[in-house]
Amino acid sequence: xxxxxxxxxxxxxxxxEFKLIDHLTSHFDISHTSTVKxxxxxxxxxxxxxxxxxxxxxxxxxxxxxxLSYMPLKHLGYKAVIVNLSDVFAMNANATQITVSVAVSNxxxxxxxxxxxxGIETAAKIYNIDVVxxxxxxxxxxxxxxxxxxxxVEKEDVVYRNGAKPNDLLVVTGDLGGAYxxxxxxxxxxxxxxxxxxxxxxxxxxxxxxxxxxxxxxRKDIVKLFKDLDxxxxxxxxxxDGLSSEIIHLCKQSNVGCDLYENKIPLDPTVITACxxxxxxxxTVALNGGEDYELLFTISQEDYNKIKANPNFSVIxxxxxxxxxxxxVTRAETKIPLKAQGWNALNNQE
Amino acid sequence: xxxxxxxxxxxxxxxxEFKLIDHLTSHFDISHTSTVKxxxxxxxxxxxxxxxxxxxxxxxxxxxxxxLSYMPLKHLGYKAVIVNLSDVFAMNANATQITVSVAVSNxxxxxxxxxxxxGIETAAKIYNIDVVxxxxxxxxxxxxxxxxxxxxVEKEDVVYRNGAKPNDLLVVTGDLGGAYxxxxxxxxxxxxxxxxxxxxxxxxxxxxxxxxxxxxxxRKDIVKLFKDLDxxxxxxxxxxDGLSSEIIHLCKQSNVGCDLYENKIPLDPTVITACxxxxxxxxTVALNGGEDYELLFTISQEDYNKIKANPNFSVIxxxxxxxxxxxxVTRAETKIPLKAQGWNALNNQE
Numbered sequence: 001x002x003x004x005x006x007x008x009x010x011x012x013x014x015x016x017e018f019k020l021i022d023h024l025t026s027h028f029d030i031s032h033t034s035t036v037k038x039x040x041x042x043x044x045x046x047x048x049x050x051x052x053x054x055x056x057x058x059x060x061x062x063x064x065x066x067x068l069s070y071m072p073l074k075h076l077g078y079k080a081v082i083v084n085l086s087d088v089f090a091m092n093a094n095a096t097q098i099t100v101s102v103a104v105s106n107x108x109x110x111x112x113x114x115x116x117x118x119g120i121e122t123a124a125k126i127y128n129i130d131v132v133x134x135x136x137x138x139x140x141x142x143x144x145x146x147x148x149x150x151x152x153v154e155k156e157d158v159v160y161r162n163g164a165k166p167n168d169l170l171v172v173t174g175d176l177g178g179a180y181x182x183x184x185x186x187x188x189x190x191x192x193x194x195x196x197x198x199x200x201x202x203x204x205x206x207x208x209x210x211x212x213x214x215x216x217x218x219r220k221d222i223v224k225l226f227k228d229l230d231x232x233x234x235x236x237x238x239x240x241d242g243l244s245s246e247i248i249h250l251c252k253q254s255n256v257g258c259d260l261y262e263n264k265i266p267l268d269p270t271v272i273t274a275c276x277x278x279x280x281x282x283x284t285v286a287l288n289g290g291e292d293y294e295l296l297f298t299i300s301q302e303d304y305n306k307i308k309a310n311p312n313f314s315v316i317x318x319x320x321x322x323x324x325x326x327x328x329v330t331r332a333e334t335k336i337p338l339k340a341q342g343w344n345a346l347n348n349q350e
Numbered sequence: 351x352x353x354x355x356x357x358x359x360x361x362x363x364x365x366x367e368f369k370l371i372d373h374l375t376s377h378f379d380i381s382h383t384s385t386v387k388x389x390x391x392x393x394x395x396x397x398x399x400x401x402x403x404x405x406x407x408x409x410x411x412x413x414x415x416x417x418l419s420y421m422p423l424k425h426l427g428y429k430a431v432i433v434n435l436s437d438v439f440a441m442n443a444n445a446t447q448i449t450v451s452v453a454v455s456n457x458x459x460x461x462x463x464x465x466x467x468x469g470i471e472t473a474a475k476i477y478n479i480d481v482v483x484x485x486x487x488x489x490x491x492x493x494x495x496x497x498x499x500x501x502x503v504e505k506e507d508v509v510y511r512n513g514a515k516p517n518d519l520l521v522v523t524g525d526l527g528g529a530y531x532x533x534x535x536x537x538x539x540x541x542x543x544x545x546x547x548x549x550x551x552x553x554x555x556x557x558x559x560x561x562x563x564x565x566x567x568x569r570k571d572i573v574k575l576f577k578d579l580d581x582x583x584x585x586x587x588x589x590x591d592g593l594s595s596e597i598i599h600l601c602k603q604s605n606v607g608c609d610l611y612e613n614k615i616p617l618d619p620t621v622i623t624a625c626x627x628x629x630x631x632x633x634t635v636a637l638n639g640g641e642d643y644e645l646l647f648t649i650s651q652e653d654y655n656k657i658k659a660n661p662n663f664s665v666i667x668x669x670x671x672x673x674x675x676x677x678x679v680t681r682a683e684t685k686i687p688l689k690a691q692g693w694n695a696l697n698n699q700e
Binding site (some may be wrong): 223 | 378386387388391392395396397398400402403404406407408409411412413414415436437438440441443447451452470485487491492494496498499503505508509510512587588603626
């Protein structure tokens with residue numbers, strides 16, 4: 001287990017609750033003028049003047065959302081932040097602050113928590129956000145992380161899930177399915193390791209998809225790109241649970257239907273290779289894999305020229321009248337209904 | 351166990367993650383104009399115009415912060431909200447929105463979660479706050495609740511922990527030690543029940559202190575009262591971990607010392623009676639008991655006339671120069687150093 005790797009091990013019970021959060025966050029910088037007061041009082045104080053603020057929260061639970069036998073704690077801290085920032089960017093907003101609450105059982109050492117917070121700090125630095133609050137407490141089993149992210153946005157720039165119109169183009173950033181296939185590789189190597197701890201697998205061919213799983217990024221760049229290109233999506237969501245369920249969210253909330261083209265779904269060559277190796281259909285992986293943290297959005301057709309040359313974007317379909325329904329148009333040009341079979345925290349306790 | 355009392359039991363795995371949070375919060379009203387968008391998108395959207403906003407977050411963990419064998423789920427939901435609102439009021443701010451994330455193991459039924467959310471809803475209604483976000487996920491063991499509360503305040507009204515000056519009066523609202531003694535009674539009755547499930551104890555004499563433990567209130571009324579009385583405290587904190595550790599927080603962050611008078615500490619008669627019954631010193635309980643969710647603050651002496659007639663307030667001491675240190679002045683007029691021995695989540699896994 002990752003948390004046992006440390007040479008030095010300081011028991012968490014040597015720290016009081018308050019001293020611990022102070023210790024873990026004392027060197028975190030504050031860089032936003034909107035952060036009036038960060039950690040250290042009953043609450044953070046923020047000042048956004050004329051902007052709207054967005055707030056989002058996510059829970060990561062050991063044994064449900066992550067497995068510490070292949071997820072280094074630093075990566076986990078990083079990912080816990082990214083997952084939340086992705087929701088802020090999906091509102092077309094700029095992420096500015098987060099609060100981080102952590103519950104840990106006493107099998108974790110101080111050094112393990114420091115690793116976790118090092119990952120949180122790295123994400124905060126790279127994405128230029130202030131850590132303004134938090135809470136550390138004990139848990140009876142395992143590690144749980146709850147992050148709340150806050151962002152700011154001009155009122156006229158907010159993009160909701162419910163603004164898509166028939167004939168709008170459906171667009172996704174980056175490529176899909178990588179995080180899921182990275183997880184498959186990691187699960188396989190864990191099993192191999194359990195049987196033969198001395199095996200030295202060559203992970204180089206899987207570097208991209210493993211990074212998609214272990215150290216995902218959130219598409220802050222896209223929010224800026226929309227501004228530069230003068231594009232405002234009509235609806236947007238981040239791809240955390242698989243393309244299929246995210247499309248269904250947009251369609252239901254916007255009251256439209258959709259035609260999604262299988263041959264337009266962006267896949268990295270590594271994903272295709274891994275799918276062949278694992279004998280899984282790559283379209284299924286892209287539709288249901290989840291955790292890619294790309295942005296899925298719709299734009300009106302008039303905006304097509306603004307985005308068509310940009311390698312960040314793939315147009316994967318278009319929205320239809322609601323009575324038409326939601327369909328995948330396969331390579332064989334048959335239409336099959338879209339279903340949400342995405343990762344379901346309450347069904348698959350994997 | 352409370353969650354097994356329900357006649358009807360719907361498995362949580364019948365619900366997807368999204369449908370579950372929709373189901374649990376669909377009837378929650380939105381009442382604040384600052385709530386532009388609540389649950390249902392990637393993030394809530396809030397608009398506070400010229401006000402400052404405060405953000406605070408707290409984690410409640412089964413087996414650490416609560417015991418479901420005597421804490422009904424509805425009360426727990428209520429208390430999870432109160433704990434966070436108390437932090438908002440301790441900034442002299444008005445609480446306006448919360449997000450609620452819940453992780454549950456599969457031993458909980460849908461009806462159990464509905465009970466929990468009924469408590470959350472009740473608190474939201476009574477305190478007039480909007481529930482604007484959340485997340486439900488599975489846990490590998492027990493129930494965990496993470497609440498983030500948001501409030502608004504005029505810039506000039508924010509009260510931090512660090513503004514106390516020597517000679518300022520130290521004031522506390524309400525009375526102290528009740529929540530801790532309520533817990534002692536509940537723990538005792540749990541033991542009695544385990545031995546003899548048919549015992550019917552008379553809990554009436556303990557009604558007040560049990561309510562202080564099971565259904566605490568946050569002092570929203572005090573924030574309004576400060577406005578009415580034209581008082582702005584120089585520093586403020588809520589009493590969640592015991593009077594002693596909260597005073598130390600104010601002193602350290604304000605760089606002052608303090609004389610706290612034992613004979614001025616407000617105690618309800620029920621607390622005194624229970625302390626005698628349990629053979630515990632009532633001052634120790636008030637100093638270290640915690641969970642009272644009263645407000646502890648300092649005011650300049652000039653403001654004394656504004657508060658002296660008000661039954662909500664007890665002047666319990668005054669701040670001194672920092673080199674004098676922090677002391678309890680006992681009834682016997684000896685001075686003993688104040689120590690933080692409050693409830694410590696990481697030492698006492700009770």
